Amino acid sequence: MEKARTLLLLLLLLLLSVLCSTASSVIDGLLPNGNFEYGPKPSQLKGSVVTSKTAIPEWEISGYVEYIKSGQKQGDMLLVVPEGAFAVRLGNDALIKQKVKVTKGGFYSITFSAARTCAQEEKLNVSIFPKSEQDNDDGILPIQTMYSSSGWDSYAWGFKADAEEVGISIHNPGVEEDPACGPLVDSVALKVLNLPKRTRDNLLKNGNFEEGPYIIPKTSWGVLIPPHIEDDHSPLPGWIVESLKAVKYVDSEHFSVPDGKRAVELVAGKESALAQVVYTKPGMLYVLTFAVGDARNSCEGPLAVEAYAGKESVRVSYTSKGKGGFIRAKLPFRAISTRTRVMFLSSIYTMTSDNSGSLCGPVIDDVKLLSVRSRKLA
Structure with a gap:
C-alpha cells in the first residue's frame, strides 16, 4: 500500500513538472x-x-x-x-x-x-x-x-x-x-x-517606457531596439524607431533612470530617433513634457535632445558628469491636424569616457502629452 502511494506521488510530481515545463514556454x-x-x-x-x-x-x-x-x-x-x-x-x-x-x-x-x-x-x-x-x-x-x-x-x-x-x-x-x-x-x-492605452493623464501610449522587451538579468548593457521598427509589432509598444541606428532600452538595476524602472537612451546622435503618432484636435493647444538625463554609464559631457511636435520643436541641453541625474523640459504646440507626430532625437554624437568607443547619449523618460484644457496646472 505504501509503495502504491509513493508511486502515485511520484507520478503526480512528474505530471506537475511536465505542466510547469509546458507553461514555462510563455x-x-x-x-x-x-x-x-x-x-x-x-x-x-x-x-x-x-x-x-x-x-x-x-x-x-x-x-x-x-x-x-x-x-x-x-x-x-x-x-x-x-x-x-x-x-x-x-x-x-x-x-x-x-x-x-x-x-x-x-x-x-x-x-x-x-x-x-x-x-x-x-x-x-x-x-x-x-x-x-x-x-x-x-x-x-x-x-x-x-x-x-x-x-x-x-x-x-x-x-x-x-x-x-x-x-x-x-x-x-x-x-x-x-x-x-x-x-x-x-x-x-x-x-x-501588454499593449498600453492612452489615458486622460497621458495622450501618449507607454510614455514612461515601463512596457518593453525582456532585459536579461546580470547583463549591464541594456537592450537595443533596432532601426526601422513600426508601431504595429514594436518590442517597445506605442513607439516607432524611425532612424538608421538603434535606441537602447535601459533598466534602473544597471542604469540611472529618471522615473520608474525603465527608460530609453538615444545612443547614436541624429541617427537614433524615437517617435509616436498621436490623435489631436486641430487648433487645440497641447503641452509635451519629458525628462532628459544621463544613464550613469560614463556618458560624460554635453548632451542634447531635440523634441518635435506639430510645427514646433525644442532643443534641451544637459551637461552630464556620467553619474546620473536629469532635468525636465516641455514643448507647447498647437495641433495642425488630427494626427501629430511626436519625435525625439539626440543632436550630439557621444561616446563613453571609458575608452571603449561605445556609443552613448541622453536618456529620455516620463514623456507626457496633454491638452491645455485637460492639463493639471501645478
Whole structure:
C-alpha cells in the first residue's frame, strides 16, 4: 500500500513538472535551453562544429553551427560568453530555431544577445512562423555597430502570434570565405507584451517606457531596439524607431533612470530617433513634457535632445558628469491636424569616457502629452 502511494506521488510530481515545463514556454524569461547550457553529446561534435540538427536540446539547427565554450580561442581572440558557460556561433547561412506555445493573437518580444566575431558587416535575420500574409515578422538586424564595451549587445524583436504555437528562428544570412565566421548568439528570451492605452493623464501610449522587451538579468548593457521598427509589432509598444541606428532600452538595476524602472537612451546622435503618432484636435493647444538625463554609464559631457511636435520643436541641453541625474523640459504646440507626430532625437554624437568607443547619449523618460484644457496646472 505504501509503495502504491509513493508511486502515485511520484507520478503526480512528474505530471506537475511536465505542466510547469509546458507553461514555462510563455512565462517571461529564457526559452527552454535559451542560454545553450545543455549542449550536444561528444559524438555529435566535430571539434566545435555541431553535426546533428537536433544535437542541441530544445533547438533545431541547420548550416554551419558551432557550440562555443567561454574562453575558447579563435586565433588570438578569446571568445567570451555573456551568460553561463556556452553559446552558439552561426556560420555561413546557419540558423537555430525553436517552437514555443503562445496565445494566438498575443503580442510578444524576443530578446537575445549577440557578438560579432569576424566580418564588419555581420547581421542576423529574426523570423517568426507561421505568419499571415499581411504580416512581415522578419527582421534583419545589423550588428556591425557595437554599443557596449563588453563586445556583446542584446537585441529585441516584436511580433504578433498568428497561431497557438510559433517557430522562432535566428539566421545568419551571410556567406564568408571562412565558413566559421559569424556572430555568437546567447540568452534567447521571450516576453509577453501588454499593449498600453492612452489615458486622460497621458495622450501618449507607454510614455514612461515601463512596457518593453525582456532585459536579461546580470547583463549591464541594456537592450537595443533596432532601426526601422513600426508601431504595429514594436518590442517597445506605442513607439516607432524611425532612424538608421538603434535606441537602447535601459533598466534602473544597471542604469540611472529618471522615473520608474525603465527608460530609453538615444545612443547614436541624429541617427537614433524615437517617435509616436498621436490623435489631436486641430487648433487645440497641447503641452509635451519629458525628462532628459544621463544613464550613469560614463556618458560624460554635453548632451542634447531635440523634441518635435506639430510645427514646433525644442532643443534641451544637459551637461552630464556620467553619474546620473536629469532635468525636465516641455514643448507647447498647437495641433495642425488630427494626427501629430511626436519625435525625439539626440543632436550630439557621444561616446563613453571609458575608452571603449561605445556609443552613448541622453536618456529620455516620463514623456507626457496633454491638452491645455485637460492639463493639471501645478
